[in-house]
Amino acid sequence: MNIGLDLGSRYVKALFMQDGQVVDHRLYDTLKFYREYGRKVNEELLVDYEALNWPEFDRLVSTGYGRNLVQLAGGQVIPELRAHSRGAVHQTGLSDFTLLDLGGQDSKVIKIQKGRMVDFRTNDKCAASSGRYLENMAEVLGLKVQDLGHCLENPVELSSTCAVFGESELIGKIIEGHPIEDLAAGVNRTIVKRVEPMLRELYSPTIVFTGGVAQNKAIGQMIRDILQVEVIVPANPQLNGAIGCCV
Amino acid sequence: MTKKIGLTTTVPVEIIYAAGMVPVDLNNIFIAGDAPGKAIDVAEQAGFPRNVCGWIKGLYTTLLESNDIRDVVAVTQGDCSNTHALMETWQLAGVRVYPFAFPYDRDYDLLKLQMEKLISAFGTDWEQVYQWKRRLDHVRKKAWQLDQMTWQMGTVTGEKNHLALVGCSDFNGDPDEYERYLDALIDEAKGSAKEGSPKVEPVRIGYIGVPPITTDLYAYIESMGGQVVFNEVQRQFAMPFHVDDLVEQYRMYTYPYSIFERLKDIEAEVQRRNIQGVIHYTQSFCFRQIEDIIIRKQLPVPVLTLEGDRPGPLDARSRMRVDAFLDMLQA
Numbered sequence: 001m002n003i004g005l006d007l008g009s010r011y012v013k014a015l016f017m018q019d020g021q022v023v024d025h026r027l028y029d030t031l032k033f034y035r036e037y038g039r040k041v042n043e044e045l046l047v048d049y050e051a052l053n054w055p056e057f058d059r060l061v062s063t064g065y066g067r068n069l070v071q072l073a074g075g076q077v078i079p080e081l082r083a084h085s086r087g088a089v090h091q092t093g094l095s096d097f098t099l100l101d102l103g104g105q106d107s108k109v110i111k112i113q114k115g116r117m118v119d120f121r122t123n124d125k126c127a128a129s130s131g132r133y134l135e136n137m138a139e140v141l142g143l144k145v146q147d148l149g150h151c152l153e154n155p156v157e158l159s160s161t162c163a164v165f166g167e168s169e170l171i172g173k174i175i176e177g178h179p180i181e182d183l184a185a186g187v188n189r190t191i192v193k194r195v196e197p198m199l200r201e202l203y204s205p206t207i208v209f210t211g212g213v214a215q216n217k218a219i220g221q222m223i224r225d226i227l228q229v230e231v232i233v234p235a236n237p238q239l240n241g242a243i244g245c246c247v
Numbered sequence: 248m249t250k251k252i253g254l255t256t257t258v259p260v261e262i263i264y265a266a267g268m269v270p271v272d273l274n275n276i277f278i279a280g281d282a283p284g285k286a287i288d289v290a291e292q293a294g295f296p297r298n299v300c301g302w303i304k305g306l307y308t309t310l311l312e313s314n315d316i317r318d319v320v321a322v323t324q325g326d327c328s329n330t331h332a333l334m335e336t337w338q339l340a341g342v343r344v345y346p347f348a349f350p351y352d353r354d355y356d357l358l359k360l361q362m363e364k365l366i367s368a369f370g371t372d373w374e375q376v377y378q379w380k381r382r383l384d385h386v387r388k389k390a391w392q393l394d395q396m397t398w399q400m401g402t403v404t405g406e407k408n409h410l411a412l413v414g415c416s417d418f419n420g421d422p423d424e425y426e427r428y429l430d431a432l433i434d435e436a437k438g439s440a441k442e443g444s445p446k447v448e449p450v451r452i453g454y455i456g457v458p459p460i461t462t463d464l465y466a467y468i469e470s471m472g473g474q475v476v477f478n479e480v481q482r483q484f485a486m487p488f489h490v491d492d493l494v495e496q497y498r499m500y501t502y503p504y505s506i507f508e509r510l511k512d513i514e515a516e517v518q519r520r521n522i523q524g525v526i527h528y529t530q531s532f533c534f535r536q537i538e539d540i541i542i543r544k545q546l547p548v549p550v551l552t553l554e555g556d557r558p559g560p561l562d563a564r565s566r567m568r569v570d571a572f573l574d575m576l577q578a
Binding site for chain 1: 549564567568570571572574575578
């Protein structure tokens with residue numbers, strides 16, 4: 001049994017793999033995970049495996065934000081972008097594509113050739129193209145974040161520059177009387193606008209879309225329409241990094 | 248006491264030394280100070296916007312808090328346009344400002360005129376200036392030697408290289424002492440000749456752009472299996488040119504001019520030093536972030552762009568990016 005652990009900014013993803021097959025997975029709220037199951041001893045993160053009640057494992061590989069910040073005791077650590085690249089190659093069986101990973105706090109675009117990462121971009125110091133941004137905006141609209149994914153048509157033009165000012169701008173648009181669906185489509189559109197330059201720079205005709213945000217179908221469709229590319233969302237987009245740790 | 252002259256960036260320091268004064272690169276005393284982060288806070292409390300470069304804000308406070316420096320040479324062209332407003336806020340506080348402009352097109356006569364204005368303002372002459380050029384070139388040669396040891400023998404770390412070269416902007420106000428410091432570094436490097444070859448050769452990294460405001464970038468790169476074998480702008484501060492004409496020397500100095508001049512130098516060094524990847528560092532809110540477009544198009548090796556804002560250790564996001572970059576180059 002291999003365990004892959006992706007220590008994300010919003011969620012910690014644990015994935016259990018036996019003989020190359022995903023057996024099970026767990027999703028923990030990041031803050032809760034560190035509060036309830038982890039403690040730092042001598043620069044290492046000690047995880048209370050008993051309390052987590054995970055199956056017996058032979059190998060544990062973790063990745064996550066700034067791998068040096070979190071040295072998991074008893075496990076191997078690999079760089080985050082390597083984990084994501086491997087996960088996407090494993091999940092899709094493809095070897096040439098551009099990987100778009102939109103997670104809780106950051107966005108990554110990785111160019112994969114012959115199964116290897118050859119170049120990458122990540123967002124600048126800003127959360128405006130992340131899952132956290134979508135969560136905030138959904139709340140302002142009174143929607144669940146999952147509902148945003150159905151809103152594709154008639155996007156209302158929104159500034160895509162700031163996740164914080166974006167909220168007040170959105171409230172202004174609500175007051176102007178735009179339908180909620182159009183505003184939600186506008187929110188989706190801002191995400192696409194943010195990542196579009198990175199996707200054009202590291203262009204491939206095939207984009208593999210992962211991270212929690214990949215569950216938003218409207219964003220995938222907008223990328224398809226704007227860039228005229230094939231967009232593939234693998235079976236477990238949010239677990240992609242954890243899968244990459246297991247393979 | 249010898250009069251101190253503050254500098255906002257590298258200028259022909261030969262002139263200041265020739266005038267019997269001591270140049271003080273404000274950048275160096277800001278970043279090496281006890282609380283560089285606090286200096287930025289003070290500038291922000293005075294009204295400097297959040298979205299302005301940390302170096303500008305740091306320089307503002309550093310000069311105002313250095314009571315022994317009431318004169319400053321401010322570079323109004325060839326560095327950062329924020330310097331205009333910076334020097335005006337200093338003037339408001341009673342500091343005397345001598346503007347200095349590197350002509351964008353590297354025009355010989357215009358540059359010479361700028362230097363002559365400085366010579367006359369400080370009351371010296373070309374003869375004394377040239378005497379100091381010879382003296383400083385002698386010290387610079389030691390910095391060049393150290394740089395060579397960095398990339399040819401790997402006996403000088405990227406960080407030591409950075410510190411030794413960056414200090415050549417003002418020679419810490421004491422060229423004799425600076426020469427001794429460089430001599431000691433050279434001796435130390437000679438003594439630490441590489442023992443055998445390490446199991447894994449480090450990834451050879453070129454660092455381009457302004458010196459970093461972060462405190463642990465070099466150490467972090469090294470801990471992750473990289474070695475910085477080229478510090479572009481710092482090396483330029485050491486004027487690695489064999490030229491007798493002082494005006495020509497400051498024309499060959501690439502930093503204040505077009506990005507294409509810098510790229511010629513960078514490309515040559517990337518090749519000469521077998522550099523596998525380049526880290527382009529820029530400050531948040533800096534116009535040099537736009538030049539990243541050109542750098543990426545021109546350079547033949549992978550480029551990682553890092554952005555820094557305030558002094559302190561690298562943030563988790565930048566660490567993640569350095570990790571990924573080195574991992575990619577090691578593969």
